[in-house]
Amino acid sequence: MAFLSDPVHIILGLPLASAALLAVLPGYRLSSRINILACLITFLAAFALFFVERPAPGTYFLVDELNIVFIVLNTFVGFTAATFSASYIAHELEIGRLTPAYLRFYHAMYQVMMFGMNLALLSNNIGLMWVAVEIATLSTVLMVGIYRTHEALEAAWKYFILGSVGIALALFGTILVYLAAQPVLGEGQPAMIWTNLLLHANDIDPALLNLAFVFLLLGYGTKVGLAPLHAWLPDAHAEGPTPISAVLSGLLLNVALYAVLRFKMIMAANDMALDPGPLMITMGLVSLIFAALMLYRRRDIKRLFAYSSIEHMGIIVFAFGMGGPLANFAGLLHMVMHSLTKSAIFFSVGHVAQIKGTQKIAEIRGLTQSHPLLGWGLAAGVLAIAGLPPFGVFMSEFLVVTSTFSREPVLALLLVLGILLAFGALLLRLTGFIFGEPTGELKPSEASYVPLFAHMGLVLMAGIYLPGAMVAWFQAVARLLG
C-alpha cells in the first residue's frame, strides 16, 4: 500500500522539501540546478501516476483521470519553466535587477508555488483545496513584486487585493457547500470530501448549492482571469519575472479552472440545481470578446500575451460550459495546448525583452534578422496561439467551434467572431516583431532554446497526430466531466 501512494507523496513532499533546502542554500547556480532537478523528479513522479494502481480516494487526497491530466501538465510546464528560468535569472543577476538574496527567495517560492498547485490538484477535500489555492496565490504575489519597481509593486498589490477578494468569495462558497451537504452527509469531514459530495449530490439542497456555485464561480473565476474580474492578470504578467508569467498563464489559471470544474461536476450531478453551463458560457464569451478587443491597443509585449491568456481561458470556460463529451474533450485539449503554447511564447518573449532591454512592442522589430532562432520560435508560438494549422491549438479551437455549431449556432457565431478578432490583432503585431529593420541591441543571445522548442514541438505534434492512448484518456475525462 505504501508503495502505491508513493507518487503522491513525492509530488507533494519533494517541492516542500526543496523549498526548505533552497531557502537556505546560497549561490544561484547550484540552486537553479536543484530547482530544475526537483521539478524534473516531481514531473517523473506525476507521470508515474499513469501507470501505478491508483489509491482509493481518501479524506484528503484523490487521484482520478481528470486530475492526472492536470498534474502531469502542471509538473511538466513547471519543469520546463524552471529550465528557462535558470538562463533567464542569470541575465537578471548580471544586469543587477535581482540580487543573490532575492534569488534564494525566488527559488524557494517557486517550489512553494509548485507545492500549492499540486496540492490543489490532488486534494479530495474542498477545504484543503481552498487552502492550497491560497498558498499558490500568495507565493505568486510575492514573486510578482520581486523587482520592487513602482510597477511591480502596484501589480503585486492589485493582484493581492483582487486575489484575496476572489479567494474570500471562494471560501464563502465552500462554507455554503458544507452547509448544504451537512444534513445529508453528517457533521465534520465527510461533508467536505469531494467524492462523497459527488456521490450524494442529488440529496443536497439545490437552492443552497446554487448560491454556493455562484460564489465559487466568481471566487475561483477571479483566479482564472475571467472578465470582469481579470484586472490583476495583465499587470501581474507584465511586471513580474517572465518565468513567473509563463507559470501564471500556463498553470495557475488552470488550477483555478480545475477547482471550478470540480464544483461544476457536483452541480451537474444534482438534478434540481441550476445548470452551471449558461453561467460559464456567458463568462467565457464575455472574456473572449473583451480580451480580443483589448489585444488591439497593447503597447507592452507581455501585456499583449496576458490578454491573449484571458481570451483563451474564455474559450476553455466556454467549452466546459457547453459540456457534453465533444465540447469537454475540446476544452481539455485546448487547455493543454494553450498551456504549452503560451508558456513557450513567454519563454521566447523573456529572452527577447532581455536582449532588447524593453517590453515595448514598438521597439521590438526585425527579430528574424537579428535573432533567427528566437524570432522564428516566437513567430511559431504566435501563429499557433492565433489558431493557425498545423498547430494543436487550431485543432482544439476547431473542435470547440464545430461542437458548438451543431448545438447552438448563434453562440458559435459569437465564438468565431471573438477568435477572429484575436487572430487579427495577433497577426498585426507579429509582422512588426519579426520583420522590418532590426532595432535595439543586436548582440547574440545566450538563450536556452530547449524549453521553447520542446513545447512548440509538442504542440505541432498534437496538431498533426494525437496518440490513440491520449485520445482515449481525454475521452474518459470528458465523460467524467459530463
Place this chain on the structure above:
Amino acid sequence: MPGIAFDTAHLLSGGLLLVSFMMIYQDRMFSLLRIFALHAVVLSLSVAWQAYIQGAPHLYVTAAIALIFKAIIIPSALRRIVVQLGIHREVETVVGIGVTMLAGIGLSALSIVLMLDVTQGADPYAREDLAFALSVVLLGLLMMVTRRNAVSQIVGFMSLENGMILAAAGAKGMPLVVEISVAFSVMVAFIVIGVFLFRIRERFDSVDVSVMDQHRGDQR
C-alpha cells in the same frame, strides 16, 4: 428555536453587522482602527458563544485567535505603521459617506433576503448567522472599493475575513482544518501586507493607492 441561546447568538452576529456599518462612516484613521478592534472583539464573542452552544471546544481557539490577533496585535501594528510612515490621518473616500451608507444598507437587505430565502430548510442558528455573515462580507467589499488608502483597504479586507469566520463558526461541525486555515490565512495575509507596506514605503512617499495608479505599465 426561541430561547436565550438563540437570542444571544442573534444579538452578537447582528452586533457584528452594526459595527461593520460603524466602520463605514469613520473618517479618521485611528478611530477606524479602534472600531476594527471592536469588530474583532464582537466576532470573538460571537464565535465563543457558538462554541458554547454547539459544544465545540475547538471554536474557542478561533475566538481566542480573533481576540488576541485581530483585536489587539493587528490594530496596534497598523497604528504603528500609520505613525511611522506618516500616513494621512484622515480616511480618503472615493464616494461620499452618505452614498456608501445607502449602498451598504441596500447590500445588507439584499443578502438577508437572499439568505433567509435560500436556507429555509437549514438549522436556524446557521441561517441567521449566514445572513449576517454575508452582509458583513459585502460591507467589507464595499469598504475596500470605496477607500483610496491602502491601510483602510486592509481594514476592509480584514472585516471581510471576519464575516467569513462568522459564517464558518455558524456552520455546525465544520472541520477544524478550515478554522485553522482561516486563521492561518489571515496571518499570512497580514505578513504579506506588512511586507508590502514596508516595501512600498521604501519606494513611495505615500501608500495612497491612487498615487500608485500613476505608474500603470500601459500608460508609459
